[in-house]
Amino acid sequence: MTDQAQQLRAQLLNALTAGGSLRTDEWKAAAGTVARHDFLRGGFFRQAGGSAWEPVLQDDPGWLEACYQDESLVTQIAGTILPQDVRGQILREPTSSSTLPSLVLRMLEDLQVEPGMHVLEIGTGTGYSTAVLAARLGENLVTSVEYDADVAGRAETALREQGIHPALVTGDGLLGHADGGPYDRIIATCGIKTVPAAWIEQTRPGGLILVTIGGWLHASELARLTVREDGTTSGPLLGGQVSFMLARPQSPPALGLLPDLEAGTERQTDIGADVLNDWTLRFIAQFAAPNAQRLTLSRNGHTEDVLIDVVSGSWAAIYEDSGRWIARQDGPDLLWDAVEEQFGRWHAAGKPAPEKATVTVTSQGQTLAW
Incomplete structure (x- = not known):
């Protein structure tokens, strides 16, 4: 890594520490070994006004500096389009990104891992968060699942080039990865509408699931759920209006023909x-x-x-x-x-803030209570 990249990484981590997003020496040390720009060598998209996006490639001025800003960087548009595929601007929806580092590190700290714990990550993305997890726990204790085969392939290449070899799986993350379980912790870097039963089944009793619960009304919150012996799970919301793209299998269906709104x-x-x-x-x-x-x-x-x-x-x-x-x-x-x-x-209940709420998931469904 170049001296400039090392300096930019140190500046970012120091800023996150000063701002309270990065709270522990262990995770700061782990993040200090991972070069974010190595996971963004294919470039990214930046907003060009309104809903338009334009590519920023590795050779473009400002690319390296942008990699070490505390910002989410869109890496895929419309499910298949990469930065190198576009000249000019594109008007389509983002489908994959590198999450802003402050949120990545906040969530890893909120996961409350201890040495020796086995973690399942849902949503490999660029591989950056996977690398930080491996740096803290050891690559043999990290399993990561990515739904998009192309995204998974690029992440695997970036990780392998840096000598990082966690267990990588391409498939539907909502199904977890039973062959690698049970897990002490599950962390999802995508939003979900309902917590999958497979995640609960694949987590040891007493283990934690850290997940952003959202929905089709486009509001979400981060929840830390504890799995019980009886196969249920519950836990608090952690606050902060955390937002991720929904897992693709839980994306909203097309509305189609509207109902007769004069009826009813x-x-x-x-x-x-x-x-x-x-x-x-x-x-x-x-x-x-x-x-x-x-x-x-x-x-x-x-x-x-x-x-x-x-x-x-x-x-x-x-x-x-x-x-x-x-x-x-x-x-x-x-x-x-x-x-x-x-x-x-x-x-x-007195109109409490989200962090006063508890989410419970049973075989009968998912509920919110205060």
Whole structure:
């Protein structure tokens, strides 16, 4: 590694320590052995205004300095497009990235590992976090699963070139990797909608699962769950509005043809659609309507916020009329009734912050309580 890269890495880690993102000497030492730029030699995309992205390649001015900024760097667009594939700009959605180092290191510290523990990482990505894990624990105690075969191949190349040889698996991370278990810790570097049963089954009783729980209303929180002997798991949210791309198998399905929004039953509601503009309240609402997606429409002189559950066919449209909020619903599940009930429990608990909440996962589902 060049003197400039070493200096940039040291500056980054010192800044993260001063800012409180990096709190322990053990993880600072581990991160100090890993060169982030070696996992970004294929370049990355930077935002070029609006939803446009433009490539930054290894030979471009500022590439190395950007690798050591505390920023997430997009490495793949639309599932297949890499920085070297693009000239100019592209208007598509990111599908893979190198997470900002402060979040990587915060999560590794929150994982509460001890020497000798076996860790399963869900989402290898560029391989940077995998390398830091291996530097702390030893490569023989780290297993990492990546869904995208091309992403997995690039990560393996970067790791092997640095002499790092953890167990790397290409496959659906939601299934874990039973052959390598049981694990003392599981950490997910992708967002998930529901905690997979396989992760619980593959974690030793007393072990921890660190995962960002999100959903199709686009709000998420980091949770640290303890696995019990009875096959259930629960634990606190850790706060901070942590956000990752959802695991691809849990991405929202296409809405398709909209339902007849003139149908259904109307009633007045004490909770308006404006609650869905707040990150924490959207997160809470997702536990009441876990399969709902949101869209905003202008209809009949009103702006309607519409929740649609394409799994059940249920929907709810909420709009304001003469200072009153109205909910119109149809389908087997009354979505806004469920949201109101969830908010009622939250209000009764004193409207606590997310880190006062506990997530519990059983065979009957996933719940949020205060």
